[in-house]
Amino acid sequence: MSLMRTKSIEQSIRDSDEPGHDLKRSLNAWDLAIMGVAVAVGAGIFSVGANAAANYAGPAVTLSFVLAAVTCGLAIMCYAEFASTIPVAGSAYTYTYATLGELLAWIIGWDLILELLAAGAVIAKYWGVYLSNVFSLFQVDVPTTLRLGPVAFDWGPFVIVAVFTVLLILGTRLSTMVNNVFTIIKVGIVVFVIVVGFTFVKAENFTPFVPPAQTPAGGGSVLTQSLLSFLTGSAPAQYGIFGIFSGAALVFFAFIGFDVVATSAEEVKNPQKNLPRGIFGGLILVSVLYILTTLALTGMSSYQDLAKAENPSLATAFVQVGAPWAAQVISVGILIGLTTVIMVLLMGLARVLLALSRDGLLPRWLSATSARHKTPVRLQLICGAAVALIAALTDVAWLEEMINIGTLSAFVLVSIGVVVLRRKRPDLPRGYRVPLSPGLPILSAVLCFYLMLNLAVESWLRFVVWLVIGFVIYFAYGRRHARVGLMNDPVRTRLADTGR
Numbered sequence: 001m002s003l004m005r006t007k008s009i010e011q012s013i014r015d016s017d018e019p020g021h022d023l024k025r026s027l028n029a030w031d032l033a034i035m036g037v038a039v040a041v042g043a044g045i046f047s048v049g050a051n052a053a054a055n056y057a058g059p060a061v062t063l064s065f066v067l068a069a070v071t072c073g074l075a076i077m078c079y080a081e082f083a084s085t086i087p088v089a090g091s092a093y094t095y096t097y098a099t100l101g102e103l104l105a106w107i108i109g110w111d112l113i114l115e116l117l118a119a120g121a122v123i124a125k126y127w128g129v130y131l132s133n134v135f136s137l138f139q140v141d142v143p144t145t146l147r148l149g150p151v152a153f154d155w156g157p158f159v160i161v162a163v164f165t166v167l168l169i170l171g172t173r174l175s176t177m178v179n180n181v182f183t184i185i186k187v188g189i190v191v192f193v194i195v196v197g198f199t200f201v202k203a204e205n206f207t208p209f210v211p212p213a214q215t216p217a218g219g220g221s222v223l224t225q226s227l228l229s230f231l232t233g234s235a236p237a238q239y240g241i242f243g244i245f246s247g248a249a250l251v252f253f254a255f256i257g258f259d260v261v262a263t264s265a266e267e268v269k270n271p272q273k274n275l276p277r278g279i280f281g282g283l284i285l286v287s288v289l290y291i292l293t294t295l296a297l298t299g300m301s302s303y304q305d306l307a308k309a310e311n312p313s314l315a316t317a318f319v320q321v322g323a324p325w326a327a328q329v330i331s332v333g334i335l336i337g338l339t340t341v342i343m344v345l346l347m348g349l350a351r352v353l354l355a356l357s358r359d360g361l362l363p364r365w366l367s368a369t370s371a372r373h374k375t376p377v378r379l380q381l382i383c384g385a386a387v388a389l390i391a392a393l394t395d396v397a398w399l400e401e402m403i404n405i406g407t408l409s410a411f412v413l414v415s416i417g418v419v420v421l422r423r424k425r426p427d428l429p430r431g432y433r434v435p436l437s438p439g440l441p442i443l444s445a446v447l448c449f450y451l452m453l454n455l456a457v458e459s460w461l462r463f464v465v466w467l468v469i470g471f472v473i474y475f476a477y478g479r480r481h482a483r484v485g486l487m488n489d490p491v492r493t494r495l496a497d498t499g500r
Contacts, residue, residue: 004101024374032278038340039257057247064247074444084431087271110470115406124391128156157391165384189333197296213240249454260348272431
């Protein structure tokens with residue numbers, strides 16, 4: 001059996017209509033744009049930019065955000081073309097299966113599981129932390145951590161994940177309505193923070209806009225330096241031109257989520273038109289919010305002052321200019337912001353697993369959908385339980401740096417896949433086409449890979465371990481049960497469908 005066997009686009013679309021494994025189309029372009037904003041605008045807008053300004057790029061962090069936005073935009077063009085051509089669940093996994101073959105598709109599917117599971121657990125954990133902050137703000141004396149013998153149980157992450165798991169089981173439309181309300185509220189808070197922040201801006205804080213490069217204090221260890229500096233033997237650099245690139249690799253976390261929107265393709269009405277509109281609309285709004293926020297941040301407080309804080313954030317800048325009340329508003333904003341992120345990540349994780357299961361790379365019985373609600377009940381429960389338990393019972397700090405590398409690797413292969421599909425299937429109707437192809441898709445792949453090289457050696461080592469686990473599962477189960485390899489064997493196909 002070939003490791004590079006592909007699944008035809010026509011077969012992917014037929015499988016999406018299979019009774020008992022299909023989803024209901026109920027989303028429009030507005031829902032998708034709001035979904036993108038919901039998953040992207042979370043704690044990142046209040047903390048990641050400040051960290052990048054303080055420790056990597058200084059005021060030029062604005063350029064880091066522009067570079068990250070352009071890189072994300074190029075990749076999203078590729079996602080939009082694929083999603084309008086193959087409007088089924090699975091996102092990058094499904095697209096890679098149709099173009100680059102089963103093994104690479106499995107790798108990308110496995111990477112997406114890493115991205116969404118890690119992001120879900122990390123964000124849920126932060127939700128619990130900010131819930132505690134809000135309780136303190138309003139003087140509510142309720143402990144958010146319970147001690148069960150030697151085990152510390154954070155009930156906040158567990159509860160919020162459980163609530164959204166139930167909403168997602170009851171139907172995508174219902175959960176989307178709740179998501180839309182929360183997203184509008186948090187965007188309003190972000191705009192309020194931007195307006196207030198600009199009243200404290202001082203022009204001198206933007207000088208020098210690109211601080212001169214310097215060696216970080218302590219030099220850093222091999223594991224914490226970027227893979228690029230490790231491979232080239234260059235000393236780790238802080239600020240300067242390379243600081244802008246390192247900052248872009250860090251703030252790219254703030255744009256993670258638009259690939260999650262593509263996982264909902266199978267639930268979109270008229271996906272050929274609504275998917276590109278929704279994805280690009282959300283990306284433009286998020287980019288504008290991020291750039292305005294970083295301009296306010298670096299104008300309020302100098303990057304040297306931000307660097308003095310142990311964990312610099314937008315709230316740090318407001319405290320430094322004598323407006324601690326704004327920091328309190330930010331705490332409420334983050335809590336609301338993280339709420340919607342959790343929902344979209346849980347939804348995306350279940351859809352990726354649905355696609356893997358429907359193709360037989362994971363047991364087929366997992367992909368069964370509810371006859372009443374047309375939602376993947378079994379997978380949603382499994383995803384909810386996994387995210388809730390990881391967030392409630394463990395320290396998730398080690399997962400944070402894994403999110404970017406999983407996303408960027410998917411972006412690289414999707415960008416390459418667009419070029420391959422154009423050559424293999426030029427006859428396919430496309431609701432959206434990436435302009436200047438193959439130039440822009442290739443540029444997208446190069447930029448994404450370059451940002452990957454700017455991630456820490458430690459992140460790469462953990463990524464390799466995750467891939468090894470994925471290879472074991474694929475060769476032990478997935479390769480033998482993949483439906484593409486069983487099409488000509490009715491008996492084995494029936495066995496695979498029952499999960500044996």
